[in-house]
Amino acid sequence: MKSYSIFSLLRNALSYHQNWQAAWRSPEPKPAYDVIIVGGGGHGLATAYYLAKEHGITNVAVLEKGWLGGGNTGRNTTIVRSNYLWDESARLYEHSLKLWEGLSQDLNFNVMFSQRGVLNLAHNLHDLRELQRRVSAIRLNGIDSEILNVEQVKEMVPILNCSPDSRYPVLGASLQRRGGVARHDAVAWGFARAADARGIDIIQNCEVTGIRRDGDRVLGVETTRGFMAAPKVACVTAGHSSVLAAMAGLRLPIESHPLQALVSEPIKPILHTVVMSAAVHVYVSQSDKGELVLGAGIDAYTSYAQRGSLSVIEEIMASTVTLFPIFSRLKMMRSWGGIVDVCPDASPIIGKTPIRGLYFNCGWGTGGFKATPGSGHVFAHTIARDEPHPLNAPYALDRFANGSLIDEHGAAAVAH
Amino acid sequence: MLRIPCPYCGPRDETEFAYGGEAHIARPQNPATTTDADWADFLFMRKNPKGRHRERWMHARGCRQWFNVERDTVTHQIVTVYRMGEPPPETPR
Numbered sequence: 284m285k286s287y288s289i290f291s292l293l294r295n296a297l298s299y300h301q302n303w304q305a306a307w308r309s310p311e312p313k314p315a316y317d318v319i320i321v322g323g324g325g326h327g328l329a330t331a332y333y334l335a336k337e338h339g340i341t342n343v344a345v346l347e348k349g350w351l352g353g354g355n356t357g358r359n360t361t362i363v364r365s366n367y368l369w370d371e372s373a374r375l376y377e378h379s380l381k382l383w384e385g386l387s388q389d390l391n392f393n394v395m396f397s398q399r400g401v402l403n404l405a406h407n408l409h410d411l412r413e414l415q416r417r418v419s420a421i422r423l424n425g426i427d428s429e430i431l432n433v434e435q436v437k438e439m440v441p442i443l444n445c446s447p448d449s450r451y452p453v454l455g456a457s458l459q460r461r462g463g464v465a466r467h468d469a470v471a472w473g474f475a476r477a478a479d480a481r482g483i484d485i486i487q488n489c490e491v492t493g494i495r496r497d498g499d500r501v502l503g504v505e506t507t508r509g510f511m512a513a514p515k516v517a518c519v520t521a522g523h524s525s526v527l528a529a530m531a532g533l534r535l536p537i538e539s540h541p542l543q544a545l546v547s548e549p550i551k552p553i554l555h556t557v558v559m560s561a562a563v564h565v566y567v568s569q570s571d572k573g574e575l576v577l578g579a580g581i582d583a584y585t586s587y588a589q590r591g592s593l594s595v596i597e598e599i600m601a602s603t604v605t606l607f608p609i610f611s612r613l614k615m616m617r618s619w620g621g622i623v624d625v626c627p628d629a630s631p632i633i634g635k636t637p638i639r640g641l642y643f644n645c646g647w648g649t650g651g652f653k654a655t656p657g658s659g660h661v662f663a664h665t666i667a668r669d670e671p672h673p674l675n676a677p678y679a680l681d682r683f684a685n686g687s688l689i690d691e692h693g694a695a696a697v698a699h
Numbered sequence: 700m701l702r703i704p705c706p707y708c709g710p711r712d713e714t715e716f717a718y719g720g721e722a723h724i725a726r727p728q729n730p731a732t733t734t735d736a737d738w739a740d741f742l743f744m745r746k747n748p749k750g751r752h753r754e755r756w757m758h759a760r761g762c763r764q765w766f767n768v769e770r771d772t773v774t775h776q777i778v779t780v781y782r783m784g785e786p787p788p789e790t791p792r
């Protein structure tokens with residue numbers, strides 16, 4: 284792989300950018316691999332990269348039924364933060380945030396990670412107390428987090444309607460300054476390029492249609508491009524996790540729901556931070572292109588359609604213009620949906636299964652983009668050593684039978 | 700937006716309804732002897748199929764009755780609707 288730098292940019296400018304090397308190969312699938320990763324989203328690609336980098340395992344294929352990042356990775360509102368209430372979550376998401384902080388350098392790919400701060404608004408006394416509790420817990424875990432009063436919020440986001448007469452008055456907010464946003468496609472592409480450079484085969488347009496096993500041991504996967512053998516198969520398929528589990532005769536505590544987002548026409552810089560409100564389910568930031576990026580709540584029903592109902596969008600737009608009256612005349616340009624894999628406790632499942640050599644990493648639901656590097660890192664460890672990393676040990680599937688749930692539903696505020 | 704035919708009131712917009720998840724999940728008959736794994740299965744594990752799904756809805760802003768719907772989770776087509784306690788109708792695939 285030729286490294287990206289100011290010199291390579293200049294050199295390629297001389298030939299009108301016609302001769303850039305492809306960012307990754309498109310190899311023919313081999314009949315057998317040491318590890319097969321199903322799902323070419325950010326989490327699957329990060330898993331592949333860390334398998335090679337941290338564990339020296341490079342005879343690996345990543346199989347993707349569509350194109351890289353075409354699932355939730357390329358459809359999300361890209362909020363990155365680690366201000367989670369429970370210790371298990373704080374550790375896992377903070378591990379990820381630390382990896383984000385060095386990711387562009389590590390991958391030699393600009394993932395445009397922008398630590399512009401994430402605000403979580405309080406609209407009533409209860410919200411405020413809940414945020415204070417959360418901030419205290421987060422600080423005890425050594426993670427940056429602070430409470431702003433309404434004057435400080437106004438100063439940071441002057442366009443926010445903080446009038447006491449507002450339908451949703453703002454009483455204060457929590458702020459994580461190290462939080463922010465990143466460029467979602469770049470995350471998929473950066474991990475793909477770096478994994479490919481270490482010899483990993485990335486195979487697109489290859490759907491896994493079956494999981495072959497011998498008793499309680501996995502043998503490989505059936506795909507639209509034939510059978511591929513592997514002693515270890517790792518499924519990282521987000522909204523399709525239940526479908527993959529069913530192929531192996533397993534049941535998961537997951538339901539797949541549409542989650543929608545939309546962007547406005549581009550405007551000049553006006554919103555310099557990420558604003559989230561759990562109570563009215565608004566989360567908004569401004570992209571570098573100038574579009575406002577807004578996310579909705581999940582549709583109530585289960586779906587695999589990558590689209591949801593307009594009523595959900597209407598609801599969050601009503602709240603958005605109440606909080607930001609200045610946005611009321613903006614045109615919305617595009618809306619879309621992803622399929623998110625929601626777990627009962629709003630925490631992921633990362634680990635082994637009752638079938639030897641079969642691993643699952645799923646259940647990230649509405650909030651897994653921020654965890655992409657950390658998730659890949661601990662999952663690679665789990666696969667390489669056949670035992671969980673200490674950070675993902677609490678996230679085993681059997682927590683649903685033994686009752687040790689990690690209940691982030693209310694705790695994490697808006698779950699994105 | 701779904702248009703759901705309430706078996707009591709007729710077709711109405713989705714916004715009048717509340718979703719109740721997978722239908723026909725039976726509570727374990729004998730709680731004292733039910734294992735942790737079986738409880739977990741009852742409480743948390745779901746079929747979550749890609750395709751036909753039997754699920755419960757409630758006409759929350761209407762007659763407030765619960766009923767069952769068979770819906771395709773890929774096309775969102777509603778295949779059939781039947782009342783609580785009725786067996787699921789045979790539907791052509």
Ligand SMILES: Cc1cc2nc3c(=O)[nH]c(=O)nc-3n(C[C@H](O)[C@H](O)[C@H](O)COP(=O)(O)OP(=O)(O)OC[C@H]3O[C@@H](n4cnc5c(N)ncnc54)[C@H](O)[C@@H]3O)c2cc1C
Nearest residue numbers: 322324325326348354355356359360362491621651652653
């Ligand atoms: C609208 C929206 C907003 C969101 N906002 C945020 C946010 O602000 N912050 C945040 O942290 N998270 C957010 N999320 C959640 C986040 O996007 C996901 O948790 C995360 O991207 C999941 O990454 P992944 O790699 O596991 O899944 P995906 O990117 O979905 O990748 C899974 C891949 O598996 C492939 N696949 C499925 N079945 C098969 C098969 N049989 N064979 C081969 N390949 C298969 C799919 O095609 C897909 O590419 C949001 C999600 C959505 C939809």
Ligand SMILES: [Zn+2]
Nearest residue numbers: 705708758762
């Ligand atoms: Zn009715």
